[in-house]
Amino acid sequence: MGILSGNPKDEPLHYGEVYDLWQFSMAAKGCISTYRALSHxxxxxxxxxxxxxxxxxxxxxxxxxxxxxxxxxxxxxxxLPVRPEAKLEDIPIGARFTDPEIAARIAADTSLSMVSCSQIMGKCIREDVGALFGKYHATKAAIGLRILNMSKEKGWLVPPPLQIKRPELVEA
Structure with a gap:
């Protein structure tokens, strides 16, 4: 039997796994607070x-x-403390985030969190932790696709510059 080949839940976490779990939880708590505010x-x-x-x-x-x-x-x-409820009409127009701004923000957040999940999976030696972040990655990919489709349908997507005409290659 090899090293660390028992039940993964009985194996110790290495320092990177501890930090990644702690950091990911902290970021998720920040997202909960931010997304609740944005939902208002x-x-x-x-x-x-x-x-x-x-x-x-x-x-x-x-x-x-x-x-x-x-x-x-x-x-x-x-x-983090739970935010109080607010009505859209009670938020002054100059202080309000628009729907396209919110959609762009959550699309970017979702994309970046998938990168984090991939990096964490690559560092894991405990299979259960790696699988957990694989599950998160797949879920975020599905949510990200729904956000992309919604942004396209609503006309909120601002694409990056598109390369329509390609330069001709000059052979030496």
């Missing part, structure tokens, strides 16, 4: 559904990451 600014029902899906996913991530940390004797990042 959102007027579009599909955008609100996307925000709620991201909040639900972040809550799951917090629960699972914090559980692993606590099981291994590590104190997780503290929970």
């Amino acid at each position: 600014h959102a007027g579009d029902k599909d955008l609100k559904k996307s925000l709620n899906a991201l909040i639900d996913q972040a809550e799951l991530e917090v629960s699972e990451c914090d559980n692993i940390l606590l099981t291994n004797g590590i104190a997780p990042f503290p929970a």
Whole structure:
């Protein structure tokens, strides 16, 4: 039998796994707080559904990451205070985030979080932790695709410069 070849949940976490779990949980708690605030600014029902899906996913991530940390004797990042409810009409127009701004923000956040999941998977030596972040990556990819489709349908997507005419290659 090789080194660390028993039940992964009985194996120790290495320092990178501890930090990544702690950092990911902290970021997810920040997302929950931010996305709840942004949901008060959102007027579009599909955008609100996307925000709620991201909040639900972040809550799951917090629960699972914090559980692993606590099981291994590590104190997780503290929970942030719950934001009070607000109505869109009560937010002054100059202080309001627009639906296209919110959609762009959550699309970028989702993309960056998939990169984080990939990096964490690459560092893991515990299969259960690597699989957990593989699950998060797949879920975020599905949510990201829904956000992309929504942004296209609503006319919110601002594409980067497109290369329509390609330069001709000169052979030497």
